[in-house]
Amino acid sequence: MAKKCEERDRLFAEAENVLGNLAQVSTLLLEIFRSKDLTAVNRLDRELELTVGEKERCLGALRQHMKEHGCEDSPQSA
Numbered sequence: 001m002a003k004k005c006e007e008r009d010r011l012f013a014e015a016e017n018v019l020g021n022l023a024q025v026s027t028l029l030l031e032i033f034r035s036k037d038l039t040a041v042n043r044l045d046r047e048l049e050l051t052v053g054e055k056e057r058c059l060g061a062l063r064q065h066m067k068e069h070g071c072e073d074s075p076q077s078a
Helices: 006-034 038-069
Strands: none
Touching: 006 038
8 A cells, every 4th residue: 555645635736637638628729729719719729829839838747756756656545
């Protein structure tokens, strides 16, 4: 069983949330792209870029914390 690490669990939950947002924005962008509303596509594409950046930061923070703290196992289930 993995040892309890509240910071790892927090970072994991944050990354999970951002990944969900990424999936939603990507799905919406595909729908808008198919509708050929290029103005909306451009606006949402920027949001997608920002969300990808947020995902990179979250996963990077999680990886770094796990490496530095030695908590390599998966987070505890709530």
